[in-house]
Each structure stands twice: as C-alpha cells, then as structure tokens.
Amino acid sequence: MTGTPEPPATPQPTASEPxxxxxxxxxxxxxxxxxxxxxxxxxxxPGRSPIVLHRASRWFGNxxxxxxxxxxxxxxxxxxxxxxxxxxxxxxxxxxxxLPPSAGMVTLLGEPxxxxxxxxxxxxxxxxxxxxxxxxxxxxxVRYAARLQGLADPDGAATVAIATVDLTDAAxxxxxxxxxxxxxxxxxxxxxxxxxxxLLLDEPFxxxxxxxRLHMMALLRRLADTGRTILFSSHILEExxxxxxxxxxxxxxxxxxxxxxxxxxxxxxxxxxxxxIHSSNDRVLAAALIAGDAVMGAALEDGRLEVRTADLTxxxxxxxxxxxxxxxxxxxxxxxxxSLESVFAYLVQR
Amino acid sequence: xxQTIAGVTVRSLLARRRALLMLLLAGVPVLIGLLARVRGxxxxxxxxxxxxxxxxxxxxxxxxxxxxxxxxxxxxELEDGSAxxxxxxxxxxxxxxxxxxxxxxxxxGALAGGATLLTGLLIGGERGGAGVTLxxxxxxLVGSVLYVTIFVALSVLTSRALIxxxxxxxxxxxxxxxxxxGTHVLSIRQYVISIVAALDPTGVVSSSATLAPTTAVLGxxxxxxxxxxxxxxxxxxxxxxxxx
Numbered sequence: 001m002t003g004t005p006e007p008p009a010t011p012q013p014t015a016s017e018p019x020x021x022x023x024x025x026x027x028x029x030x031x032x033x034x035x036x037x038x039x040x041x042x043x044x045x046p047g048r049s050p051i052v053l054h055r056a057s058r059w060f061g062n063x064x065x066x067x068x069x070x071x072x073x074x075x076x077x078x079x080x081x082x083x084x085x086x087x088x089x090x091x092x093x094x095x096x097x098x099l100p101p102s103a104g105m106v107t108l109l110g111e112p113x114x115x116x117x118x119x120x121x122x123x124x125x126x127x128x129x130x131x132x133x134x135x136x137x138x139x140x141x142v143r144y145a146a147r148l149q150g151l152a153d154p155d156g157a158a159t160v161a162i163a164t165v166d167l168t169d170a171a172x173x174x175x176x177x178x179x180x181x182x183x184x185x186x187x188x189x190x191x192x193x194x195x196x197x198x199l200l201l202d203e204p205f206x207x208x209x210x211x212x213r214l215h216m217m218a219l220l221r222r223l224a225d226t227g228r229t230i231l232f233s234s235h236i237l238e239e240x241x242x243x244x245x246x247x248x249x250x251x252x253x254x255x256x257x258x259x260x261x262x263x264x265x266x267x268x269x270x271x272x273x274x275x276x277i278h279s280s281n282d283r284v285l286a287a288a289l290i291a292g293d294a295v296m297g298a299a300l301e302d303g304r305l306e307v308r309t310a311d312l313t314x315x316x317x318x319x320x321x322x323x324x325x326x327x328x329x330x331x332x333x334x335x336x337x338x339s340l341e342s343v344f345a346y347l348v349q350r
Numbered sequence: 351x352x353q354t355i356a357g358v359t360v361r362s363l364l365a366r367r368r369a370l371l372m373l374l375l376a377g378v379p380v381l382i383g384l385l386a387r388v389r390g391x392x393x394x395x396x397x398x399x400x401x402x403x404x405x406x407x408x409x410x411x412x413x414x415x416x417x418x419x420x421x422x423x424x425x426x427e428l429e430d431g432s433a434x435x436x437x438x439x440x441x442x443x444x445x446x447x448x449x450x451x452x453x454x455x456x457x458x459g460a461l462a463g464g465a466t467l468l469t470g471l472l473i474g475g476e477r478g479g480a481g482v483t484l485x486x487x488x489x490x491l492v493g494s495v496l497y498v499t500i501f502v503a504l505s506v507l508t509s510r511a512l513i514x515x516x517x518x519x520x521x522x523x524x525x526x527x528x529x530x531x532g533t534h535v536l537s538i539r540q541y542v543i544s545i546v547a548a549l550d551p552t553g554v555v556s557s558s559a560t561l562a563p564t565t566a567v568l569g570x571x572x573x574x575x576x577x578x579x580x581x582x583x584x585x586x587x588x589x590x591x592x593x594x
Contacts, residue, residue, distance in 0.1 A: 148439040
C-alpha cells in the first residue's frame with residue numbers, strides 16, 4: 001500500500017527571491033547558454049561589495065570543489081554553511097587569495113586576491129588548522145604578525161589585539177601549552193592585529209567547548225558591530241543561526257541558498273520529513289494517517305511504516321491522537337533522515 | 351621585514367632536534383680530522399688536508415646540510431600549512447624567499463664552514479695546511495649560499511624536495527657531473543672546488559679543479575639568480591591546499 005502524492009506547493013526558494021541584498025545568485029542563469037546566443041552577464045562592479053564571487057568555479061583534477069558560485073558579501077556577519085566537503089574551504093581559499101579560481105572571478109576589496117598580497121593589509125584570515133608555531137609565545141606570534149603587516153608599533157598593536165580576544169593573562173606562555181580554544185583566539189588576535197575591515201574565518205568554532213563558543217560568537221558580533229565584513233564557515237546549523245544575519249548555504253560545490261537566515265531556516269523546517277514508525281498495527285495506523293491530512297504519503301516496507309509529512313508540528317500533534325483513536329500502540333517514532341547532509345541535499349534540489 | 355622573517359626562521363631552524371642532528375653530522379669530519387692528527391699519518395700535510403676536505407665536506411657535508419636546512423626553511427612550512435601566516439601578509443614574494451635564504455645560508459655556512467676550519471686545522475694546521483683550509487672555508491661559504499638557494503627554490507616547487515635533492519646530490523653532483531667535460535659547468539661542486547683552487551696559496555687543489563675561476567664565479571652567479579627567480583615564481587603561484 002503506497003501513496004505518495006505530489007509535494008504541496010512549496011515556499012519561494014530564497015535563491016531566486018533573496019530577502020536581503022546579499023545574493024547575486026539569481027543574476028546568473030541556472031543553465032549557461034551558448035555564448036553566441038546570449039552573452040554571459042556582465043561581471044559585477046568589483047567596488048560594490050568587499051567580497052564578490054562571480055561565476056567562480058574551482059576544480060582539482062577531476063574533482064569540482066566549487067561550481068559556478070556567485071555571491072556578494074557586505075558588512076556584518078555572514079555564515080558560509082555547508083556539510084564537510086561541500087567546498088567551503090575552497091571558497092574561502094579563493095576569497096583569501098590562497099587559490100586561483102579555475103573559472104570565473106573572485107575579488108576581495110575590489111581586486112583579485114590571488115597574487116595580490118597587498119590586499120592583506122586590509123584582510124585578516126583565521127585558517128582552519130590551528131597551525132601556530134608551538135615554540136613561540138602567544139604575544140610573540142601576534143607581534144610577528146604585526147611586524148609582517150609592517151605596523152609602526154607592533155608591540156602596542158599586539159597588546160590591543162590580545163586584549164580584544166581576552167587572552168592577556170596567557171599571552172606570555174608558549175602556544176604549545178594552549179588549549180584549542182586559546183589557539184583559535186590567538187589566531188584571531190593575529191588576524192586582527194592590523195585592524196582589518198574584512199575578516200575571514202574557516203570553521204572558527206571547531207573544537208571549542210560551549211563556553212568558548214559563546215565567547216567567540218560575542219567577540220565576532222562585537223567586531224561586526226564596528227562595520228567590519230566578517231565571513232565565517234561552519235557545518236553546524238546552530239552556530240550560523242546564532243551568529244550570522246545572512247547565510248550562504250553551500251552543498252556539493254554549489255550555492256544552494258542564500259539570504260536571510262530565517263527564510264532558510266523556514267525552508268529547512270518546512271521540507272518534507274520522513275519518519276519511520278514501529279507500532280502494534282502498522283497497517284491500521286497507515287490507513288488512519290492516509291485518511292487524514294497529517295501526512296503526504298505512507299509506505300509499508302520491510303515490515304515498517306514510513307510516512308512523509310510536510311507539516312512537522314501538525315504531524316507531531318496528530319500522530320498520537322490518531323494512534324489512540326485507532327487503538328494502536330506506538331512503539332517507536334523516529335526521523336528517518338535528519339542528517340544535515342539530507343537537509344542540504346533537499347535545498348539543492350529546489 | 352626581511353630581518354623579521356629571517357629571524358623567526360633561524361629560531362625555528364635551530365629550535366628543533368634537526369639542528370642537533372646536523373651538529374652531530376658536522377662533527378663527523380672534525381672527528382676524522384682529530385683521529386688523523388692523533389695517528390699522525392705520514393706524507394704531505396697540505397695534500398692530506400685538501401684530500402680530506404674535498405670528499406668529506408665539499409661532496410658530502412655541505413650539500414647534506416644545505417639540503418636539510420634549505421628545505422626546512424620554507425618547504426616545511428608550506429607542507430604543514432603554517433606558511434599561511436606568512437603568505438597572507440602584504441609582503442612581496444621575493445622578500446620572503448630572500449629572508450628564507452638569508453636565514454638558512456648562514457646556519458649552513460656556520461656549520462659547514464666551522465667543520466671545514468676545524469677539520470683542516472686539525473689535519474695540517476701547523477704544517478702548512480692553514481692556507482688551503484682557509485681557501486676551502488671560503489669555498490664552502492659560497493657553496494652554502496648556492497646550495498641553500500637551490501634547495502629553498504626546490505622546496506617551493508615540490509613537496510618531495512628532500513628526496514629529489516638527495517638524488518640530485520648523490521647522482522648528479524656525486525657522479526655524473528664529475529664524469530664528463532661538458533657537465534662540469536653545471537655542477538656546484540665543481541664551482542666550489544674551482545673557487546677553492548683559485549684561492550689556494552699552495553696549489554695542491556688545482557689538479558682537482560676543472561673550471562677556470564671566472565667560469566666558476568660566473569656559473570655560480572647564473573645558478574644563484576636562476577634558482578632565486580624560479581623560487582620566487584613558484585612561490586607566487588604556490589597554492590595552499592584547501593581543508594576539504
């Protein structure tokens with residue numbers, strides 16, 4: 001017994017109707033047309049936003065890590081959200097000038113960062129690997145960054161940056177003795193030492209305990225309040241939700257959605273959910289569910305009942321009531337596929 | 351700027367166990383010199399000094415030290431990803447390469463040159479070997495800069511710089527370059543020996559020298575500039591691997 005009707009009319013995808021001015025994904029046609037028929041859209045004015053990707057792609061041999069991605073990032077905190085391996089680091093690497101795009105254009109503060117080291121005067125980067133030379137003290141490491149930036153007063157700048165990340169007490173210890181959270185903060189201090197208007201962070205919350213995470217979030221929010229452009233990557237939905245006003249969802253190298261976080265959150269919550277139910281009488285329960293409007297479909301497979309619903313809250317309320325009315329005992333109700341991966345896959349399909 | 355980078359690089363080169371191992375390696379020719387002195391072998395002291403310094407230091411210790419420190423100065427950083435701190439700063443790439451060479455060459459020069467001086471003086475110091483020892487020391491200092499520049503550049507070009515460098519030292523410098531007339535002009539070892547021969551007041555080295563002094567100096571300059579430019583170009587195009 002199967003019944004899988006068409007999905008109901010779904011909300012507007014954010015990619016085509018951005019609530020904020022963040023995205024330019026809609027400007028690029030979904031399927032590139034042959035050049036003679038329609039010239040590609042003109043490249044955006046690089047002076048417009050601090051970070052601009054225009055149809056940027058990057059491949060490594062046969063592997064496409066970033067596929068025709070276009071977006072702009074302006075002041076404030078923007079989250080680059082996607083599962084591991086989605087291409088977030090590749091995108092950040094291209095923005096930071098560590099890698100050239102294989103195709104398309106990436107500009108940072110109006111010029112391609114690739115082979116333009118001068119742009120680093122106005123950019124701070126916190127890399128993912130906490131590769132701090134362990135034999136340096138935290139203060140020496142930040143002072144080194146200040147010297148490499150050519151600052152007039154490296155000691156003073158280092159002291160200010162270390163105070164900003166709240167690491168003054170531990171500044172004169174070797175970084176080999178630091179915890180992961182402290183290493184992240186000393187990296188942030190080194191990235192902030194020249195007071196850059198643009199800050200790029202690759203997975204800044206990885207390995208931090210909850211308290212350190214809150215501290216880091218408060219810090220980034222404070223930095224953004226002074227007009228900085230902050231772009232950070234994360235594979236944790238909640239981190240992005242709590243910190244970023246705007247979000248870019250990356251999946252399998254593509255920009256799956258972009259814009260205001262609330263709209264994307266709604267997309268994620270309102271998508272069809274699949275549940276596996278184990279009960280005393282699956283067939284009776286399936287019939288009752290199909291008769292009502294709580295589910296979009298139900299299937300009996302391998303002795304278990306699988307249902308799909310678009311209305312998560314309604315389903316949660318109605319399932320126990322329906323079971324009681326039908327005289328069926330529920331033994332187990334669990335989401336079949338709630339992984340972030342499936343959430344992203346869903347967003348990409350849309 | 352260059353001093354800052356070179357200073358931190360020297361500290362990192364000397365801070366590891368590697369530096370201690372290389373110090374022990376540099377001690378081997380000195381030990382051999384000490385043994386030769388204690389046993390007091392017969393023969394011409396000057397000839398024996400030159401005969402010991404050429405294979406022990408010019409052919410072995412100098413390229414090995416330069417290989418280890420040259421690839422560690424920048425290549426190790428590029429490998430483990432910590433070069434990201436250096437590369438995301440507003441610094442022209444030629445300055446970075448200059449700083450790395452300026453850090454590694456003196457370390458190699460001090461170890462290899464010190465070993466040359468001690469070994470030579472131990473074998474023939476007070477019997478007329480001081481002059482040839484000084485000539486060798488000067489040659490070793492020139493060789494340090496050349497080899498270090500080559501290996502720093504190589505470590506930017508490839509992550510297997512240590513292996514490729516070892517093969518180059520053993521096969522090219524060790525064997526092929528000495529076999530044929532034409533290959534002499536492309537050998538650091540021949541440059542160094544020819545420079546030593548030109549500086550040597552006793553003339554015992556001239557038999558091993560295959561190049562005219564001007565050819566050796568010119569060849570050294572060309573190799574240095576070429577290796578430096580190749581290294582800068584490679585560093586400008588170096589792509590740091592992404593995390594995912």
